Amino acid sequence: MVTFNFKKWNTILGWSTFAIALITYSLTVEPSLSFWDCGEYIATSAKLEVGHPPGAPLFQMIGAFFAMFATSPQKVALMVNMMSVFSSAFTILFMFWSMTILLKKIVSGFTEFDKNNAIVVLGSAFVGSLAFTFSDSFWFSAAEAEVYAMASLFIAVLFWLGLRWEEDMHSPRGNRWLLLISLMIGLSFGVHFMALLTIPSLGLLYYFKNYKTVTIKNFIIANVVIVVILFFVFKFLLPYTLAFFGKMEIFMVNSLGLPFNSGTIFAALLIILFFYFGLRYTKKKEKPLYNTLLLCVLFVLIGFSTWLMLPIRANANVVINENRPSDAAEVLAYYNREQYGEQKTFYGPLFTEAYVGLDEDKPYEDEKPNYERDYKTGTYKIVNNYVNARQNTSDTQKGFLPRMWSPDNAVNYMTFTQPVKFTINPEYSHEDELVQVVAEFRNAYSSGKLGIEEYDKFLKSYGEYLIIEKPSFVDNMKFMFEYQFGYMYWRYLMWNFTGRQNDIQGKYDTQNGNWLSGIKFIDEIRLGSQDNLPADVLNNKARNTYYFLPFILAVIGMIFHAKKDLKSFYVLLVLFLFTSLALKVFLNERPFEPRERDYALVGSFYIFAMWLGFGVYAIYDGIKNYLQPKIAGPVVITACLLAAPVLMAKENWDDHDRSNRYTAVAMAKAYLDSCEPNAILFTIGDNDTFPLWYAQEIEGYRTDVRIVNTQLFTQDWYIDQMKSKAYNSDPLPISFTHDQYVKGKRDYMFFQELTKERIDIKQFIDFIKSDDERTLFTIPRSGQKIHFYPTNKIRIPVNKETVIKNKVVAPQLNDSIVSAIDVDIEGSALYINRLMMLDLVYNNNWKRPIYFTGGSFGDDDYIWMKDYLQLDGMVYKLVPVKTPIPKNGSPLDMGNIDTEKMYKIVMSWDWGNSGDPKIYHDPETRKNSISYRTNLARLTEKLIAEGKKDKAKNIIDLAMAKMPIDEFGFYTFVEPFASGYYEIGEVNKARAILTKLAGKYQENIRYYKGLKSAEQNDMYVDIVTDIERYRALLDIMKQYDKTFYETNKVKFNSYNKMFERFARDME
16 A cells, blocks of 8 residues: 555656756746747747748747736847746656656556655656756757747647546546647647657557557557548648638639638638537437547647637738738648748659759649739639649659758768769760760779769769669668768767767768767767867867766666556657657758757657656666665665766756857847948848847837848748838838739749840840740740840949939049949849849939848859948948959958948947857857958958058957957957957967967867877868968968067977878978
């Protein structure tokens, strides 16, 4: 008989884990926005706007609730971040309770559940829950406004509800749990789809509860059924419900002549009537199974109703209104993420499609018709020519489970597997020149003179003359297991339960992003010597080592669980596999993604941490025969607490503590403060757009600046929004009308040369605007008519008086104003976003200042006007003054500099505590130093050239104070400041910088020296780079400080001599 009050202590300890997690995350939460999607989520939550597909309306509505408690606009981000804090803490609470339910059942199955066992069950759940609390990926998501913390909460709640349902399944209240589960599944769609991956494990709970005898047949059927249910909810129920609304709307408006929205209302009434009569009928006929199934579907749809926020807010024309999902058809496209294109999971094209071209038999397929409202006729009309509008790549390059699918990543795919095989097409085998070219290429590649990149270029150049074999199924599977399962899952699992090398993204090298145990001989087998590691490596705050202890505990727990209760083990195993490997199959990641993707896998880490907790009980169960249970229990719990959660908390705290860090919002404001009033700012990616959205939307900062994301500028809905006023920013001067840029029209224009003459931009734009047959090109075998442009040489006239009147450039540059800007469009196609940018520049006529963030160095990102830029702080202003990049210069040397203007801008920046060594400088903060340092170095150089040495000193001092060498790295970009100090006579400061930088390279070279010869050969580029960067410091000394140079030359030569076989010149 158990006298121990298990229920009471289960409640107390559950809330204790909640409190520990809540306090931990509250202490380490980001006080403002983070990089990547957080700025967008905070802005769209606080103002209930429409973010990127597939949306998170419930997340946003709850975020809006939390934002209500902000005491000022600057605290809104903190409050929305606190939503993730509370979500994560509640995840830990439900995890604890789920573990005690499971473990109590397991223990009761093979022994008496006495007081000692009850204490260890609670202790095991406590250890497992806290281990997950302090795990790397989950903690990362808990401290910022991203959907993954709340998605984890839904996984935890759904699984706990499933366990409670199993307990009461055959009681009168059992179905109530099921209906609550259905509601939660529907609600989870308003956060993130990954919570749906709990459905298979919930189905297995039902199966094992109702089928005491497991046979091969019913086991296989059960597994098939649960997968079918998952796909029914994810791919059928909600998409087809949305499609039903959309089709009914178009039918009733177009065919029956009813007003807009009548079809949507009628569809809603039909669904309501269906459930009303369905439930009434099944109740009357006493069919409880069908009645319950109908109720489950109904509750899923009720939960999904949070998505109504999207069309409601889209129709309110909010400022951030991505995809503008204003009706059912558009919401469906939003749900299906159609903006990002279609990616095949089970059968589709492989990367070799880029070499082969279109399918011979069916080169084109129909696109989806694009319906828009025509208020003149009161109908929906198709605005795109959808027949044969989509290219269909060759069927010879399609396969099952296409893992290697992205043509942009062809080189990396072939590096992971093998170069694709090819032969000369028999049709061209008689052409001797082609045969010779192919033979020479084969010889050059086999001899090592050419690499995979050249292999890729060769196939792109000669693909039409070759027969190219697609990657085999075996190649695809090899890539899936080696990269997608191995590198992109196993590595992340080991990060969380064994240790992590650093916070730098791994690119399949041994120096960055790997898992690390802290056990020297094991780490050396995989990563090379761990002796003489540089201080930068050892001091990286994300270098966390757990010595395999949490991992071993989890493995012990898995084995124990499988031995004691195979059924519940399989339930957890299925949830683990669906949130890990199955998710990897669905995501189908490329080498390499823009950033690490561990955050999407927290569901599987949640299950692994549960097994970690079970491992505690397993150890107790093994030693209680040798030690009194009342002693063994506390000893084991205490030891495991130290071995897992305490160790993980100690190691992970410094790189998960985001408190007092404001670098992301500081960067956003630096961009905006670099712009003149009423400016237009072209941005490129997430990190130069979302923080700026946040600053404007939430803090109301510089709302006169119109931010134009050039990736979104390809979408008709976004162009529409740019033509509307937003806060203090006037509409953009775009001359194209909606019907001229609607999706499917002018998405891109072909280059078909009709003249070699340079033509005026107005003539160029008018040609593209025209629908005259002479301005259209008919694609053979498709029938599609595509607009083309007759020349790639255009001229933008410059009215000097207008430029001077609007003070576009400083008065001293007035004589340098050009009469016209000549633009040479590169490539064979002009995309709609570049056309809109050119049209905007022309129509603006220098009235509003136009800027580029500099997030890329592609010529097209600056609409081929790199020679007409002026660097103002963090942005490049378009000016009618030609400043070519020097012949020996780099893209970092773009643009003229007005020193007085830029000095004033830079000295006014808020740096967001970036110079504080106590904060965690995350990788994005450190990367941004490249732009900061480069721009400040250029300003310094120009100030010195103009004799303004005091101001130059202020800039160098500012750079060194706000971006300390040890915290920011990227040492190459510090060198100009040493030169600058010499130029202004601050010799000691220059020497201090050079000495510190030299010490960094010396540490690296000493580490390389300890590697094996083969490892040194693999790291040849890194070694030579460090030697030459070290030499660059000597060059600075040689130029400015001969005595210091002579002293350091000897030391440099001694380090260079360590790698004599690499034949680098001595000083």
